[in-house]
């Protein structure tokens with residue numbers, strides 16, 4: 001299977017090249033030339049299900065023979081579908097990885113794939129990531145001490161939770177972290193400027209690992225396939241999903257899983273005050289906005305990159321609007337939802353998961369009795385400064401997160417100044 005660009009001006013490309021390139025040369029996003037319809041069997045492990053779901057995308061890849069091992073590595077921790085207190089209400093817990101957010105699965109898949117695609121003896125590759133909080137930690141954890149790779153993280157100072165900041169700063173070795181005196185948009189602009197700086201790229205091998213990369217998108221299909229197939233085998237029904245959404249990577253994977261024949265029912269996107277998707281799905285034109293800071297900071301995206309993929313997969317706005325819907329959940333509602341969740345649902349959610357829980361509450365109020373899973377994108381202990389005062393008790397970090405929290409942390413401050421970033425990138 002080959003890959004083309006959403007913008008249509010890139011020749012058909014093999015997956016290995018698309019994985020290494022990240023963005024297509026015409027500025028678009030790589031998409032498979034066709035979406036395979038698969039007959040996946042329930043009963044397999046998460047890693048084996050992911051392998052079966054991804055195999056046809058990798059049939060011509062040099063990674064084909066090692067895909068099972070790559071999946072074993074990326075999916076080495078569970079993604080349980082946990083029943084909540086309401087009938088037919090589930091939480092799909094994707095936070096059992098090293099940095100307690102769903103991005104661990106795809107970051108580990110990408111790191112393992114890129115390691116195997118590297119020529120021995122090639123100059124080290126620097127992975128440059130701008131992060132609103134979770135991507136940077138997942139990428140750092142996945143590439144930490146990986147031979148041939150360095151990681152440079154840019155994050156907006158003061159806009160992440162204390163534990164998120166620690167998770168960005170605690171790695172050392174081949175990971176360098178910069179606290180940027182600006183917003184996430186500023187970080188992203190700096191990273192994009194470096195990635196398109198031809199003279200810089202002649203002096204060093206620079207790459208990105210953001211959520212538009214195929215190596216981040218495709219592996220996310222694995223946990224939807226596993227959860228929906230398992231549910232369907234036990235209950236004979238499709239499972240419907242609510243996906244807390246920012247850049248639309250995770251939700252795109254849920255959509256792709258459904259296109260591939262996985263028994264995924266309805267899809268609802270939960271957004272925060274960055275409501276560009278809810279506005280679009282309600283019938284307005286697609287209109288990117290400047291980012292607004294919210295309590296669900298990993299969803300603070302004003303121009304969701306993966307929207308381009310969704311548009312590519314549908315012939316018209318009408319068809320896309322029929323495929324899913326979206327709802328905005330504002331900070332005051334996030335707060336109330338976290339506060340009431342232990343009693344109402346029997347769980348303590350992170351602020352992102354809370355947007356999804358609120359959407360579920362609306363669906364139940366309307367009388368919908370079908371099974372729904374809210375995708376729990378991060379562990380609440382990562383957002384302790386928001387969650388603990390609302391639920392009135394300490395939220396213990398899971399063991400993997402607790403381990404890195406005991407490590408020392410350090411970062412360097414950086415102004416929003418491309419020359420300063422460039423100089424630091426070249427310093428090593």
Ligand SMILES: *Cc1c(COP(=O)(O)O)cnc(C)c1O
Nearest residue numbers: 134246247248249250298377378
């Ligand atoms: C990244 C992230 C999201 C948003 O995911 P997208 O793939 O960008 O839509 C939601 N919640 C958490 C905790 C995240 O880290």
